[in-house]
Amino acid sequence: MWHKLSMVCVLAGPALAGTAGAASAQDRGHDLQLAGVVPKNSAEQFELAFWESIKDSPHVSDYEAYLKAYPKGRFAALAQARIARLRAAQGTGGAAATAPAPGRPPAAAPAKPPPARAAPPTAPSPAPAPAAAAAAARRPAGAEFKDCPACPIMVPLPAGAFTMGSNNSDPSEKPAHQVAIGAPFAIGKHEISLQQWNACVNAGGCQKTSLPANLPPDAPVRDVSWDDAQQYVKWLSTSTGKAYRLPTEAEWEYAARGGTATRYWWGEQMATGKANCKECGQPWSNDAPAKTGSFAANPYGLHDTSGSVWEWVSDCWHNNFKDAPADGRSWDQANCRVRVIRGGSWREGAPYMVSSTRFRYDASVRHTQNGFRVARNMK
Structure with a gap:
């Protein structure tokens, strides 16, 4: 523990x-x-x-x-x-500083920064854990798809049940509880990339980020708020005629676990080369996250659910899972301004890579460690 x-x-x-x-x-x-x-x-x-x-x-x-x-x-x-x-x-032509783009309000302060977490034992890259191997064998049938050339690749997932949260981790992740995802849905294979975000910018649906101009197009977009992410899914839904949205917190963890019930999607022990974090092995840089898809996919075929950038989900923040819905829906409330982020980032250490890691920011916050992936209804 x-x-x-x-x-x-x-x-x-x-x-x-x-x-x-x-x-x-x-x-x-x-x-x-x-x-x-x-x-x-x-x-x-x-x-x-x-x-x-x-x-x-x-x-x-x-x-x-x-x-x-x-x-x-x-x-x-x-x-x-x-x-x-x-x-x-x-x-004077030195290192470029990041400044808000013209017309953008300054970034709001985070609700609180991520608290320190204790580091679990680290093991060298082992063979796939039995739980992960079994989950890979149970990978849901269904072909990946894209609804348009500039759209993200989506992975269809079936309805199913899993144990959400952890009783052996941060207090906000307690209590571990059963959740039944009642309907199939699709979720992004990768986090939204800078190229995909810029397609929305060029169409007038999203605001330009303040990220450096020399980033590769397949870098994960970041420095975007929950409100910004809502602009993107609205544009994507309008462009494709499909119901895109942010995943609910339960859907996100269901997808991130990839059918496993272990601390990490690859097993109980930390292993290098599985995620983009400062203690997770190469490729890694303190300056920016690796390109999307640089690390292995989980058993459901999803990349970067651990590390890379924190990912916005749809839910309001609650301090723990007491009274959380058991059906996978978004846990909302009136006038909610503090939203959940999941998965840790490249600047965090190995303890943040567990599948149950969660934190929160104000919905208007733009922070260089925060990005997102999208979900879509299948009906």
Whole structure:
């Protein structure tokens, strides 16, 4: 059994050269060692986890998001100094900073950054676990399809039952409970790519992202909010005449597990080469996620359900699964503004790669680690 632990955090990173003495003094704060026990689920822990996830980022928007959430935080001066340095570098032809595109509102602050999670044992890439092998043998029949040349590849899945959540993980994932998906549906084989997003942008259905211009077209789109994702599925539905949407949280986990009931879709132990995360093996870079489909598919033929980018789902956030619907529908409520994200990202470590990992952001948040995949009704 493993769960969230109090953090012992050492912040270190390359010093940023600059011309302003005051900014240089602030920036040398990266040498500060923060040691000691931070209470679990405390505001201090959340702030440390947020800073740890962005402290080496080359994107202005990440530091702006931190300042939005913690305007008087312990790293506020350092965040302001790094924003100044990145913008100065941009002005002199150095590393480009990420700035909101014209006409876009600034990114809203996240509800809270992902809390620290304890690392489970890591094993070298083993042979497929029996559970994963059995699930592969049970892979649902049905051919992959695309509804248009620019549309995502969809994988049809049958109705079925599974155990959602975990009693041995984060408290938000409890209690583990039975869910019956009552109707077949299709889900994206990959996360929505930058090329697919730009097809919507070019058609006037979506807003351009603030991502660097040199990203490959098959990179997963990110820095998109839940509201932005709704624009995409609306455009896709209108363009194809099919009922596209975000998957429900239950549908997402059902698909991500790929017919398995283990901690990860490949088994109980962490293994390298299975997911795009900072402890998951190559290809990996701190700067950006790998191209969609760079890692093996799960037994249902889906790529990147663990790592790559966090994925928006349709549900409102609830702190746990008590009283969650058992039929796979979206768990909504009136005036909901905080939505669920699933799967972890390339910047998180191995503990976030478990199939039950979940977190939340405000629906208007645009964050460089957040993307999505789509679902579609089959009737």
